[in-house]
Amino acid sequence: MALNNFMHPRNIYRSPPDFAKLAATYPEFKCISKLDLSGKVTIDFKDPKSLRILTKCLLKSDFNVDIDIPEDKLVPTLPLRLNYVLWIEDIMTAIKRIENIQGLDIGTGACAIYPVLAAIKNKWHMIGTETDEDSVKKAQENIKNNNLESLIKLTKTPSSTIISYALDEEKDQSFDFCMCNPPFYSSVQDLCDSRNPTRPPPKNAFTGSPQELITEGGELNFCRKLITESHKYKDRVKIFTTMIGHKYNLKELVQDLSADEIKFTHTEFCQGRVTRWGLAWTHQDYDIYKLIGPRDKLRKKNTPIIYSLPKLSDCTYNVETCTEKIRSIFKSLDVEYKILNKIGNKFTMQFTAIKNTWSHQRRKRRLLKGVEQNNVKKMKVNDDESNRDDIHKEISHSDTIKEVDVANGNINNNAEYFKSTEPLIQAYLKVFKKDDNIFFEVEYLDGSAGKEGLHQIVQYIKNNWK
Structure with a gap:
């Protein structure tokens, strides 16, 4: 989501720079600019040289200063x-x-x-x-x-x-x-x-x-x-x-x-x-x-979800054990996570879910079982193993199965439908001890699935805790 509307109210870049004017004024900018299909002047933002020239020309145009930015240094x-x-x-x-x-x-x-x-x-x-x-x-x-x-x-x-x-x-x-x-x-x-x-x-x-x-x-x-x-x-x-x-x-x-x-x-x-x-x-x-009080974007505040984790049988009830259990659940869901901090009785990580692997688990198992049974009847044993792996991969990594033809053992899906361009969920997770209980706290950051998607992941953790 573009955040220009939330820039400081006096920031001159709330309105994007006029690239056509820059190209007409500065020959070096003209060399890196191009016309897109709509006739709009743009540049390749993935090219470091283009970023250096853009910044240099903006400094000259808007602040009348000539700044040399070395190739091996940060482009501000x-x-x-x-x-x-x-x-x-x-x-x-x-x-x-x-x-x-x-x-x-x-x-x-x-x-x-x-x-x-x-x-x-x-x-x-x-x-x-x-x-x-x-x-x-x-x-x-x-x-x-x-x-x-x-x-x-x-x-x-x-x-x-x-x-x-x-x-x-x-x-x-x-x-x-x-x-x-x-x-x-x-x-x-x-x-x-x-x-x-x-x-x-x-x-x-x-x-x-x-x-x-x-x-x-x-x-x-x-x-x-x-x-x-x-x-x-x-x-x-x-x-x-x-x-x-x-x-x-x-x-x-x-x-x-x-x-x-x-x-x-x-x-x-x-x-x-x-x-x-x-x-x-x-x-x-x-x-x-x-x-000068805190200034946040004009959006709803994120209220953390806090849940008291039940004791696990045959395991020591502490932050380390509970954190390891959550990590194992994330691994089973192909949810990526990064450890941020571990101090005393507090463990913090950030996690990212690219695809929905936690919804409709029973349905996916039924579909997988039906497809496998049908394949056993119609395919050789040695081919069946390979097909099952492929089907399992399709089912476990998809957000929803669009159409399953159990009779023929085929899964009809659209490649673009499954393709993820943005994370579904990004959130912080904290495991901590308070009094004699272990809690986990999750806070939504971003993602196309919204806070509802985060609630679904939390419910999945609860359902699969023991």
């Missing part, structure tokens, strides 16, 4: 970056900071995109920190080429700290805010496993270097470290903020801040088909939650 998506900057504008207005605003960007990257947008739009004074030497050099070139040295300063920092080194270097300076877009992944393997292989490929090309995509412990550990360091510098930074790529991590960080009684607020950054989240907190006297 402007609608998302602008959403973040506009949200910080709202926070600064809410705390009555209007002039001479000082900002700190953590991990500024080769484009220094946040300092550049903040300086060009608002004349904010920005310091950008970066651990990668090549990115620092390229960012300095971009800043110099656009005459922004008076507003933007860069600092090379060691990877062992997030804000400590920069603030220790700038001992006499205080900041109105800090911002960062931390790497999502904890390892190369985590990056490779981040997308379900059964899902369709993403619509946009994948860009970025390992330094920009991977950090020890992933973004959750990075943000927790930032929260820890924020205690030390609570008098020198008014508002701490970060972007978050996984909704589950937002929930965990909100719990951390609540446990420490730190005042916070959060928001959603919506653009294209992608949602990211912003988290802000402060150690000062601002009641930031009341000043």
Whole structure:
């Protein structure tokens, strides 16, 4: 679902850019553009080169800056970056900071995109920190080429700290805010496993270097470290903020801040088909939650489904045993899952169902039995085994059997009918212990089957628990 309607109300990209105008203005954009069947100018969003040229031309057209984006570095998506900057504008207005605003960007990257947008739009004074030497050099070139040295300063920092080194270097300076877009992944393997292989490929090309995509412990550990360091510098930074790529991590960080009684607020950054989240907190006297409350998409809130898991015979009744039982059920349904966190008596995963393998189980077994009996009468034993496997595969992976001719032993189906282009269900599942009981909690995220599909999976787990 396109999310442009949920963008920040001041985001200029709520209305898509005029590609025909860009092609007429910039020869390099014209070279990558093409006409679709309707006569509309478009580009190949799966081509990294096209994304780089698009971003470069938009920066020139809309902000009058010339930014060189290296081929091996992350291509910043402007609608998302602008959403973040506009949200910080709202926070600064809410705390009555209007002039001479000082900002700190953590991990500024080769484009220094946040300092550049903040300086060009608002004349904010920005310091950008970066651990990668090549990115620092390229960012300095971009800043110099656009005459922004008076507003933007860069600092090379060691990877062992997030804000400590920069603030220790700038001992006499205080900041109105800090911002960062931390790497999502904890390892190369985590990056490779981040997308379900059964899902369709993403619509946009994948860009970025390992330094920009991977950090020890992933973004959750990075943000927790930032929260820890924020205690030390609570008098020198008014508002701490970060972007978050996984909704589950937002929930965990909100719990951390609540446990420490730190005042916070959060928001959603919506653009294209992608949602990211912003988290802000402060150690000062601002009641930031009341000043700028959480902004969510205008949709119904997801109420988690919570169920107390009965004890299993001949098994230890604990979180680990119950989690393993749920995982075995998911495997039997061909539901993909990814472990997100395991701390004490709490186990969290995200799961994705591509096809409906849980509905009409009795009917499917009857159909399978009828087809098998008919085949036994009409086919040789050695051929029957192969046919049964094929039929079983068709039945167990289909959403519904459109037509079964038991007399002839044929299943008449339409290939397109069974083809899945979007996940049926995406959801979080948490197994936890409270008092002497084990519970599981599921929360709907997305999917064409909607919340009703999630309720069906929950009912299947209940029915097959013992």
